[in-house]
Amino acid sequence: MEPRIVTRGVTKSFGAQEVLRGVDLEVGAGEIVALLGTNGAGKTTLVNILSTLVVPDGGTATVAGFDVARESREVQRRISLTGQAAAVDGLLTGDENLRMMGRLCGLSRAGSRARAAELLDRFDLADAARRLVSTYSGGMRRRLDLALSLVATPPVVFLDEPTTGLDTRSRRELWDAIRDLAADGAAVLLTTQYLEEADRLADRIALLDGGRIVALGTADELKARVGDELSLPAPTLDDVFLALTASTRKAA
Incomplete structure (x- = not known):
């Protein structure tokens, strides 16, 4: 290994x-x-x-x-690092959080949109993609936080x-x-x-x-x-x- x-x-x-x-x-x-x-x-x-x-x-x-x-x-x-508190923006939707991170990681608009959709599906957040993160449960916020840290597939x-x-x-x-x-x-x-x-x-x-x-x-x-x-x-x-x-x- x-x-x-x-x-x-x-x-x-x-x-x-x-x-x-x-x-x-x-x-x-x-x-x-x-x-x-x-x-x-x-x-x-x-x-x-x-x-x-x-x-x-x-x-x-x-x-x-x-x-x-x-x-x-x-x-x-x-690397990616997920700490003890979820670092997500509650004023954005789950999809917007992920697409913004994709752009910050250097992905194109189309690439960030595709990566966001992939991660939302992977972390069982697709149905909540267009809801404000402030409405998410604690578990949903943690899953989104982990998804954000994996946009660049470390x-x-x-x-x-x-x-x-x-x-x-x-x-x-x-x-x-x-x-x-x-x-x-x-x-x-x-x-x-x-x-x-x-x-x-x-x-x-x-x-x-x-x-x-x-x-x-x-x-x-x-x-x-x-x-x-x-x-x-x-x-x-x-x-x-x-x-x-x-x-x-x-x-x-």
């Missing part, structure tokens, strides 16, 4: 607070990796470094083969807690959209506080604690590891999270 995201020993501090203490991680093309951690563990900081919003203090990080610090413009051309997608605040149905609709991105070959790095989301959506799970990746593997691999260590017959991802973060705190 071709690595699209590679970090080696990435560190970052804010004043006296050491947030990242040597993060090693790879995400391949067509792979969804969920980044788990407690509040303040550094998940968003890592995403911000990879998307060139924050400069690392040490280590190296490449996205789509380009160094995030030395080749930030090249990285920016190859090979790497960063999703920072994209389903926060959504109801169960809207969350699962967004999961389907994320799976489609990976099926099309995008590398997806997803931060989330929902363990069920990581369990059901991610190909692999990375657990960030104490500024480092303390566990990395499929959900089944991590459950088996904790089951063996704690002699649990059927551990859940909750058990994995609690056991591994507790053990790293004790070690510190």
Whole structure:
């Protein structure tokens, strides 16, 4: 599997607070990796470094083969970033939001119109295409936000807690959209506080604690590891999270 995201020993501090203490991680093309951690563990900081919003203090990080610090413009051309709040214009329709983004990305009028129609259909928004976004539900706004970030079809997608605040149905609709991105070959790095989301959506799970990746593997691999260590017959991802973060705190 071709690595699209590679970090080696990435560190970052804010004043006296050491947030990242040597993060090693790879995400391949067509792979969804969920980044788990407690509040303040550094998940968003890592995403911000990879998307060139924050400069690392040490280590190296490449996205789509380009160094995030030395080749930030090249990285920016190859990524999309969806943050925790939907960045859509409520005074425009869904179709207008997408066509405007298409023009900003350099598409022709006809090209932006065609791309908007394609994305509206893909994210199940075609029936609401000509409604003002201010009338959209939370789930619809999040799907539109994700569609906006994909107008230029980037090979790497960063999703920072994209389903926060959504109801169960809207969350699962967004999961389907994320799976489609990976099926099309995008590398997806997803931060989330929902363990069920990581369990059901991610190909692999990375657990960030104490500024480092303390566990990395499929959900089944991590459950088996904790089951063996704690002699649990059927551990859940909750058990994995609690056991591994507790053990790293004790070690510190």
